[in-house]
Amino acid sequence: MSCLAVLSIGGNQGDSLALLRGVAEAAAADGILRAVSSVYATPPWGGVEQDDFLNAILVVEHPSTPADVLEWGFERERAADRTRQVRWGPRTLDVDVITAEVDGTQLTSDDESLTLPHPRARERAFVLVPWLEIDPDAVLAGAGVRDLIDTLDPADVAAIRRLDQPLAPAGWSS
Numbered sequence: 001m002s003c004l005a006v007l008s009i010g011g012n013q014g015d016s017l018a019l020l021r022g023v024a025e026a027a028a029a030d031g032i033l034r035a036v037s038s039v040y041a042t043p044p045w046g047g048v049e050q051d052d053f054l055n056a057i058l059v060v061e062h063p064s065t066p067a068d069v070l071e072w073g074f075e076r077e078r079a080a081d082r083t084r085q086v087r088w089g090p091r092t093l094d095v096d097v098i099t100a101e102v103d104g105t106q107l108t109s110d111d112e113s114l115t116l117p118h119p120r121a122r123e124r125a126f127v128l129v130p131w132l133e134i135d136p137d138a139v140l141a142g143a144g145v146r147d148l149i150d151t152l153d154p155a156d157v158a159a160i161r162r163l164d165q166p167l168a169p170a171g172w173s174s
C-alpha cells in the first residue's frame with residue numbers, strides 16, 4: 001500500500017520556524033516529501049489565549065498505511081519534545097493528518113485515533129489557506145477547499161500572513 005497524505009504542521013512554542021523546517025527536512029530525508037507550502041503566521045484558533053502560530057502544509061507519499069503516516073507525525077512531535085497540556089493550547093509542534101488517499105480515493109474513518117478527513121480541518125483557515133496555495137484544486141470530503149475558504153469568516157482568512165521564509169529543505173525540488 002502507498003498513501004498520499006496532506007499534513008498540517010504548526011506550533012507556537014520554541015523556534016517554530018526551525019521546528020517546521022525540521023519536519024520538512026525529515027520528510028525529505030525519508031524520501032516521502034511531495035509538496036510544501038509557504039509558512040504562515042496565524043492567529044490562534046480554538047478560543048485559548050496564546051501566541052500566534054506558524055503553520056504550513058506538507059504533502060507526503062508514504063509507502064505504507066495512513067496509521068503509519070500518523071505514527072510518523074507522532075515521531076516528529078516527540079522529536080520536538082511535544083507535551084499535551086491544554087486542548088488547543090500552546091505546543092512546540094502539532095502534526096495533523098488532514099486527508100489520506102489510497103489508489104486515488106480519499107479515505108474516510110471514524111476511528112478516534114485517526115479520524116479522516118480531519119474533522120475540524122474545514123473550519124481552519126490555517127489549514128485551508130496554505131493547502132490552496134499548493135493545490136488550487138484541493139478537495140476535502142467532496143468540497144473544494146477554495147469554496148470552503150469562502151464559508152469562513154473573511155476576517156479570519158485575512159488575518160493569516162504568508163511569510164517570506166522558505167520551508168522546503170535547500171536543494172529539494174518536487
Ligand SMILES: Nc1ncnc2c1ncn2[C@@H]1O[C@H](COP(=O)(O)OP(=O)(O)OP(=O)(O)O)[C@@H](O)[C@H]1O
Nearest residue numbers: 087088094095096097098112113114115116118120
Ligand atoms: N486526522 C488526525 N490527525 C492527527 N491526529 C488525529 C487524527 N484523528 C484523530 N487523531 C488523534 O487525535 C489525538 C489528539 O491529537 P492532538 O493532541 O494533536 O489534538 P489537538 O491538536 O489538540 O486537536 P485537534 O485534533 O483539534 O487538532 C491523537 O492521539 C490522535 O490519535
Ligand SMILES: Nc1nc2c(c(=O)[nH]1)N=C(CO)CN2
Nearest residue numbers: 010042043044045053088126
Ligand atoms: N492558528 C492555529 N491555531 C491553532 C493551532 C494551529 O496549528 N494554528 N493548533 C491548535 C491545536 O490543535 C489550536 N489552535
